[in-house]
Amino acid sequence: QSALTQPASVSGSPGQSITISCTGSSSDVGGYNYVSWYQQQPGKAPKLIIYEVNHRPLGVSNRFSGSKSGNTASLTISGLQAEDESDYYCSSYAGSTTRLVFGGGTKLTVL
Amino acid sequence: QITLKESGPTLVKPAQTLTLTCTFSGFSLSTNGVGVGWIRQPPGKALEWLSLIYWDDDKRYSPSLKSRLTVTKDTSKNQVVLRMTNMDPADTATYYCAHRRNDGWYDFDFWGQGTLVTVSS
Numbered sequence: 001q002s003a004l005t006q007p008a009s010v011s012g013s014p015g016q017s018i019t020i021s022c023t024g025s026s027s028d029v030g031g032y033n034y035v036s037w038y039q040q041q042p043g044k045a046p047k048l049i050i051y052e053v054n055h056r057p058l059g060v061s062n063r064f065s066g067s068k069s070g071n072t073a074s075l076t077i078s079g080l081q082a083e084d085e086s087d088y089y090c091s092s093y094a095g096s097t098t099r100l101v102f103g104g105g106t107k108l109t110v111l
Numbered sequence: 112q113i114t115l116k117e118s119g120p121t122l123v124k125p126a127q128t129l130t131l132t133c134t135f136s137g138f139s140l141s142t143n144g145v146g147v148g149w150i151r152q153p154p155g156k157a158l159e160w161l162s163l164i165y166w167d168d169d170k171r172y173s174p175s176l177k178s179r180l181t182v183t184k185d186t187s188k189n190q191v192v193l194r195m196t197n198m199d200p201a202d203t204a205t206y207y208c209a210h211r212r213n214d215g216w217y218d219f220d221f222w223g224q225g226t227l228v229t230v231s232s
Contacts, residue, residue, distance in 0.1 A: 002157050036218040038158070045207055045222035046150075046158065057212070057220055089158050093217050099171055100160040100217040 003101035011109040017078040020106045022090030030071035034093035037075045085110045113137035115223035133191040133208030146211035147191045151204040200230045
């Protein structure tokens with residue numbers, strides 16, 4: 001049972017936008033602006049695509065954006081492309097005891 | 112260019128101790144602010160954070176695994192070593208080491224390819 005709750009799967013057609021939610025609590029997502037998102041393709045290591053809620057690392061497409069409201073963070077992918085089909089994981093700092101928690105992951109299917 | 116690579120046994124027996132080495136290049140663990148983390152992923156399951164070691168040898172561990180984990184660094188060899196005691200089949204996973212993003216908190220911008228460790232008798 002992961003600390004952060006994500007939908008198991010989402011889907012969309014090329015060109016559309018989709019949003020993946022990541023729900024935690026006031027002890028993690030709601031308490032800190034340290035939410036990250038990772039993209040993981042099959043058999044590959046995760047890739048950081050969003051950090052500190054809404055910042056993109058250099059080289060990451062601006063089609064990826066992040067936001068947060070209360071205890072829920074969201075990843076939006078606009079202009080869906082076939083190459084976006086991956087698993088997506090959120091993570092959040094959770095204080096000085098727990099430190100870092102991950103979501104259960106969301107499988108994105110591009111129809 | 113930052114690269115990391117995990118190495119160690121692919122198969123361990125229950126109750127044994129697992130020792131994994133992360134060998135990296137492109138940065139130094141003696142530089143202020145640098146950190147290297149360990150994250151694992153059971154087959155078909157989610158990521159789980161294990162530990163983080165900082166440039167100043169400060170260390171942080173997952174509370175649920177703290178009693179079983181030890182992380183050390185060898186700055187001269189550009190290596191970080193993770194030890195996990197009393198291995199169980201539930202510890203079967205791909206183990207990743209990763210570079211903590213500079214000026215970051217607990218996010219990781221460069222990852223190793225991962226190494227699959229199977230726990231079985």
